[in-house]
Amino acid sequence: MTATASVPPPRTCSSGPDQIQRHVVASGVHNFRDLGGYVGAGGRAVRWGRVLRADGLHRLAHPARLTELGVRTVLDLRTEGEFDAGHCAVDGIEVVHLPVLRTPWDPSISGGAADDVAAFLRDRYLEMADEGADAIGEVFGVLSVRDRLPLVFHCSAGKDRTGVVAALILHALGVDDEQIAADYHLTAAVMGAFTEALRRREPEVAEQMALQPPAFLESPPEAIVGFLDGLRDRHGSVLSFLAACGVTAQTLDAVRSNLLD
Numbered sequence: 001m002t003a004t005a006s007v008p009p010p011r012t013c014s015s016g017p018d019q020i021q022r023h024v025v026a027s028g029v030h031n032f033r034d035l036g037g038y039v040g041a042g043g044r045a046v047r048w049g050r051v052l053r054a055d056g057l058h059r060l061a062h063p064a065r066l067t068e069l070g071v072r073t074v075l076d077l078r079t080e081g082e083f084d085a086g087h088c089a090v091d092g093i094e095v096v097h098l099p100v101l102r103t104p105w106d107p108s109i110s111g112g113a114a115d116d117v118a119a120f121l122r123d124r125y126l127e128m129a130d131e132g133a134d135a136i137g138e139v140f141g142v143l144s145v146r147d148r149l150p151l152v153f154h155c156s157a158g159k160d161r162t163g164v165v166a167a168l169i170l171h172a173l174g175v176d177d178e179q180i181a182a183d184y185h186l187t188a189a190v191m192g193a194f195t196e197a198l199r200r201r202e203p204e205v206a207e208q209m210a211l212q213p214p215a216f217l218e219s220p221p222e223a224i225v226g227f228l229d230g231l232r233d234r235h236g237s238v239l240s241f242l243a244a245c246g247v248t249a250q251t252l253d254a255v256r257s258n259l260l261d
Contacts, residue, residue: 022186024069027061029054030194031158031187035166038183041174044260050150051143051259053166055158055194057088059201066090066152075139075153077132077161079103094148098139100132100161105216117215122226125164129231129241132161137246139165140172144254157194159187159219167224171238172252173259177228181221188219 024032032055036048049070057074060066066074067090074088074095082104083097105124129136142148155161163184170180195217228238235241242252 023190024052024054026054026065028059028197029057029158030190030197031055031162032152033186035170035183038170038173038175038179040170040260041256044174046170046173046175047259047261051169052150052152053158053162054152054154055162056156057152057154058086059197060088063088063090066093069152070150071152073142073148073151075142075151077135077153077155077165082156096138096142098135100128100135100155100165102131104156105160117218118220118222118226120215121160121218121220121223122230125160125223125227126230126234128161128164129227132164133245136165136168136242139169140242140245140247140251140255143169143258144251146254146258149258157187157191157217159191159217163187163219163224164227167228168238168242169255169259171228172242172247173256177225180228181225184224185219185221191217191219 022033022035022037024034026032031053033053034048035051035053036046038046040046052069052071056078057063057066057076066088071093074090074093076083076087076095076097077100078087078097079099079101080097083099087097088095139153143151153162153165166183167180170183171177231238231241235244239252
């Protein structure tokens with residue numbers, strides 16, 4: 001297996017000349033995309049095909065698609081119950097279960113969400129960072145090992161748990177908040193297709209989602225920026241938060257070496 005995933009080179013979207021098409025086509029999933037191309041520390045770009053983010057890979061119609069992409073490791077960020085109900089398994093690909101939440105969000109926590117979706121999500125993400133600190137530290141540990149890349153990390157919808165981890169990875173690589181927010185917001189374009197597919201294939205899951213507040217499906221850029229700002233307020237910097245998760249300076253150096261051109 002080659003060390004570089006065979007993800008197609010970036011293409012211009014029809015939505016505008018400055019938009020990069022980074023979505024990876026894979027039947028059964030809708031929020032699968034490459035984190036490559038963003039400008040990080042020292043003007044170095046994040047390498048294409050090295051680290052990807054996705055929604056539930058257990059829904060892949062053809063799991064061998066991951067092999068085609070050169071993937072060596074899958075990080076599953078879902079809960080124990082979600083993982084046990086079904087997870088991705090492909091010969092030759094390591095699956096590492098790193099739950100960042102013990103249980104999925106309860107709809108009862110949605111008070112006030114309709115008034116300020118971004119603030120609601122920001123607060124949930126900060127809680128998630130506290131609860132999932134050990135898992136976050138382990139994510140960076142895996143990313144620091146070159147032989148475990150290319151890598152895909154995912155949750156169920158590829159929005160919240162995946163969005164938080166993506167933001168932390170990109171920040172650690174020196175990507176600015178504007179680019180991080182833009183990446184997070186790309187989820188908005190696929191949530192309609194994602195929920196429609198659930199209604200067809202997993203009606204019981206779709207019924208549960210229908211009981212959740214709309215905020216659970218939204219991805220306003222302000223939410224992820226607010227999350228990063230919240231970490232700065234609480235820890236002095238996002239990197240200080242990562243240090244509290246056990247991410248050493250040596251680990252960060254290795255991650256940057258592995259992921260930046």
